[in-house]
Amino acid sequence: MPKFVVKNHEIAQLRAQLQKERKSSAALRQAIIAQKVTLDNTLDQLKVTEEALIRAKSTSPFQKKLPPEIRITIYKLLLVNRKLSEVGSIGKACNHGKSLKFELTPAILRTCKAIRNEAEPILYGSNIFIMECMGGCGPKGFSHVPQSPLTRYTDPDFELEYLNAENEKEFLGTEIHFDYNTLKALEKVKHWRIITSAYAPTPSNPVPAKSFVHFCQALCQQAPTEPQRSIDIVLALARLPATPINPKTGESQYEFSEKQLNFLLQPLRLLRDIKLVINIAQSKAELLVSEQACGILPDYYLPYNLPYMDAPKVRAKLERFMNLGPNIVQKYCALAEDLSPIEKVFKMHKRLEDYAVCFERSERFNEDMFTLQRGCEASFPVTEVRHYGWHLPRPSPGNPFKGLTHASYHPVEFEFSRAIVAKDKEDVIGFKAARAAVLKELEPQYRQMMHAADRLRDFVEKERVNGVFNECGCGVFHLYVEGGIESPLGDDLDRYIYELEEISSLLERTMPDEIRIQVKKRNYYV
16 A cells, blocks of 8 residues: 555665764764874873973972882872761761861961972862762751862851741751852862762652752862763662551652662763762661761661561562662763763753843842742842752742742742752753743743833833933923923823833833732832
């Protein structure tokens, strides 16, 4: 039958085109790899030449008389310590790392440029730096930042004094957004050991810790390095809560844990130039940092701490959970080979913020739009603060666009709350859905504002032709004579006021009637 012949022919053409594209893609990948090797070799040669010139100009006996092998050995003795990768180097027991002595001598990097160029790659390339990104909890009454030997003297510029409500003090801790861009060593460190967890805002929705997502977002903006960066992740699984609908069984816990690991791919897909290892935390000893740093031990599922049963069954169950990590690494490697552009949700979110900020003329309501917390009641700057309920939009007293219930939210504020959560998960699909909803609300208003701008321009041009607006620029209506004397402009003042009020109404933010009533009642924009 002709219809099927044509269809099969089209399928054959598409298959041939697909094979051709695959061959072209493979050839392009090989060309890129070859060019990268050439660039790396050229950079190495330039580096060797630069170091030779520096040594030739140096008057230091250390540079002139000692061979490179001995100098490298000295640098390693001064700058390398295994404690930098151990959980005991962070946490409350060691004053969050401040009371530890790593017996390193980084001051040698400041002696001269030649020594710094030789020694700095050893400090940041031969050490493994631990970073705690547990998320979701912190010492009660204190802000919580990711802990590492690199951040042990970092004090966040943040105070909790304004969070003095009764319900605020009941939280076990407060996690703030740590700006990884302030961590200068981020671009230099070659090997990381990340202690993280499935941060579960609700029992059925385990997602990657927010601080780990922000770590990946910051790292993806750094240039690739040679040798390749490596990240060793130790992941604490969340325990599946037992419910009548979902009884606690080994199979249910495994499926729940598998879901957590798949969520971990969302921030990891931002990184295309790393060597990844994922290990499942087996016992509490691997998560010593969680007890010391956060003051509590969340309900983690630790496969090694299983109830007593037949040893072969325990080993089989433990091995099954341990294999979850390598499976995710394989999925990550498949993503890393994809040459398509990386969709970075946190950057798309910033562009959406820059667009939406133009539609709200109140500065305090503007700030409140881009946070899940209340931010406009007091005169304090809005700071992105998260607790266990960070995924839920919260009412903001004094803001008519963020009422007590989600149903009373303005549609833009509500959809922005979804976009914020998607950003902190690096959830591309969720963010695009929220962005589409925001744009659906704002684009008609944008067209209305453009119409208002056209009307205002036409109004000014028309009255300028009539001589109302004098070109002297003094701001005075020269045709209007005060003191009750009639003039052509005086007859038209009512019309001008009406016209300008109509144009002004087109520039007002679109809102539901119940919110407009509150705005008019309290004169928020007066």
